[in-house]
Amino acid sequence: MKLGGYLGKVARVDLSTNKVKIEDLRWEWVPSYIGGKGLGFKYLYEELSPNVDPLSPANKLIFMTGPLTGTTAPAAAKYVVVTKSPYTGTILDSYFGGFFGAKLKFTGFDALIVEGKAKKPVYLFIIDGKVEVKDASHLRGKGAYDTIDIIKKDEGDANLSVLAIGPAGERLVKFASINVDVIWNAGRGGSGAVLGSKNLKAVAINGHGSAPIASKDEFVKVAKELTEKSVLTEANMWAKTDGTPIIVDMSNNVGILLTRYYKSGIFEEADKINTDIVKAHLVEVRACYACPLACKRLVKVKNRVIKAPEYETLATAGSNCGIGDFEAIAEFNYMCGDLGIDTISTANTIALVMELYEEGLLKKDQIDGIEANFGNAEALLRLAEKIGLNEGFGKILSGGTRGLIETLGLNPEKYAVDVKGLEVPGYDPRGTWGMALAYSTADRGACHLRAWAVSQDAFGKMEPKTFVGKPALVKNLEDLNSVKWSLIICDFWLINYEGMAKLLSPVWGVTVRPEELNLIGERIWNLGRLFNIREGFSRKNDKLPPKFFKQPLVGGPTNGVKVSEEHFEKALTEYYSIRGWNEMGIPKKETLKRLSLTD
């Protein structure tokens, strides 16, 4: 059945043969997987053979829009790249803000699938349904920002939206990111390295079509109503007035702000990296396509106007490196976007270097002459550059914290901070046990966005240092977010199933019930699980690093706090049981049948 919200076309590019194929969208998958995360997962699950090397030509990049992309639905501008992660080996969905997704729709495509490997660097040029593979040899080694600029100038179109990788992606740094139009990034999990492995330097896009909506008048009415009553509300205003930097003080106040490589949950210089400092540097705000929240902040730092770091970067490059210098963190953030590296993995890896340097386990001459004490902003910037260029000591650091621990033969019980290879981001799980479970069960490794359980415990009304009620909370949030990121709605809009059903119904042109969406969310989450199981993941990988069970936090309201391993294991079993999975975390037959996942 054809539904509104889709153009029905997918552009498939095989870089090995230089062939472009325009094919029909797999309409039969749409009602069950919607778009974005769900449809991206379905395509990858069906098309990718198990155990493929993520950096081989066989891996695929699936750029997917959702049924709301390109419409005037509020906070619905994002789009996603789905691939197998070279950093974790899991399925990976990584989201961008900006205009690229809307423009992909306006060119006439719901999705772009890239496979194979070009013989030399290329970029894709997509205008109004025409896809060309163009030589990018002249862009080799360039930063993402220059690449974007040069392509726009060469093509003579300042309105192009361009996504690009920097040198890190080309040099296969495993947590390489993708930058879009300078301001936005798909950060986590290494999608930039997958582009690099395919010799794909950039994708430039523009289009003049529109997004199809089945019942336009009804949609306009619903979108307006939801914008007024659900988006531009008192509760959401923080996104507009402060953005994520507001979370620095929230985390510090409850003792979960990562500090000095996960030693403490409070940072004595939090007031130097918080929302007030961002506001003091603020020059202007920017919005993604048609978004009334306009949460992206541009700040003036050393006479340059650059994007302000988000909370995760302030926490990982700031407090976790002991750095209370906002301008240095903003510089780091800008540099990471240009080099094309994930700020969270980069900063946490540098925080580990600082920890080892202070313990005397790494000497200055081992790290290219850099003095790497906590608090040393110059070390942060120099090490980030080395990682992004994959040179000198940066070659070792380009494997992240896990790579460094393995190379130096360190005890992972003491130093590891990752789940499935992805480092724990801005909320220390010892002070928010909801996040402990969310990190350990997240499909792409320790991710804060799959289930932002901290909003309910450390920042909410639930007791943070207990697992009571957390398995159901995490499961429900994971399912809800699976639907949100299939529509694709931004995480800053705290929309529920009712709101999503209301918005999707006029776009699709059929009545969508909230409980149907709930089931779809559960199906998508289970499909991601099946992908990971096929790659060899199971309960053994849903494990919080031992550090969080064994080393208590020091200072502040969480002084002496750690996660109870016994309670964690029980909570994980309860989570599996609620999901209809067995004790090893494998979905039971009846669960797969209920979710129509048996084929």
Ligand code: SF4
């Ligand atoms: S809330 Fe911010 S990130 Fe989300 S769509 Fe709007 S401007 Fe983009």
